[in-house]
Amino acid sequence: MNTPQTPKPSLKPRRRRQHGLALVEFALTLPVFLVILLGMMEYGYYFYVAVSANNAAREGARQCTLRSLGGCGACTPSAAVDYMGNVGMRSRTTATATCDSTSGTLMYTVRVAVDFPTLTGYPPVLGVMPASATWGNAMAWGVAVMRGQ
Numbered sequence: 203m204n205t206p207q208t209p210k211p212s213l214k215p216r217r218r219r220q221h222g223l224a225l226v227e228f229a230l231t232l233p234v235f236l237v238i239l240l241g242m243m244e245y246g247y248y249f250y251v252a253v254s255a256n257n258a259a260r261e262g263a264r265q266c267t268l269r270s271l272g273g274c275g276a277c278t279p280s281a282a283v284d285y286m287g288n289v290g291m292r293s294r295t296t297a298t299a300t301c302d303s304t305s306g307t308l309m310y311t312v313r314v315a316v317d318f319p320t321l322t323g324y325p326p327v328l329g330v331m332p333a334s335a336t337w338g339n340a341m342a343w344g345v346a347v348m349r350g351q
Contacts, residue, residue, distance in 0.1 A: 255316045255344030256314075260348075266350070267350045294316055
């Protein structure tokens with residue numbers, strides 16, 4: 203008597219048609235990766251300019267206290283603008299200084315504002331970085347207060 207034989211299972215796993223699947227996955231993940239990468243670069247550049255603006259304000263306040271000579275006088279914090287010139291942002295920097303002597307001591311406050319272009323040229327998104335009135339620019343501020351002599 204002849205018995206029907208059952209087919210033997212193949213040792214090779216069956217492969218479905220997956221040609222091009224890696225390309226589709228790459229095409230879907232690449233834009234997300236690029237957005238994250240450019241966002242990290244923009245945020246790092248913003249912090250670089252913000253720290254530089256804060257250091258520039260400190261230099262401007264130091265300049266004002268050294269020139270005060272015991273009284274509140276008009277001080278133009280050119281050292282702050284010069285400091286931002288070392289970063290390449292001289293023309294984009296504004297610095298103002300005020301003096302307060304109400305408590306009997308001289309206190310100079312220097313404020314530095316930098317209106318700088320973003321790396322990508324797009325305006326800041328979602329309020330993460332302060333936007334400027336100029337398209338594609340961001341704002342960074344620095345404030346320093348020092349006691350006069």
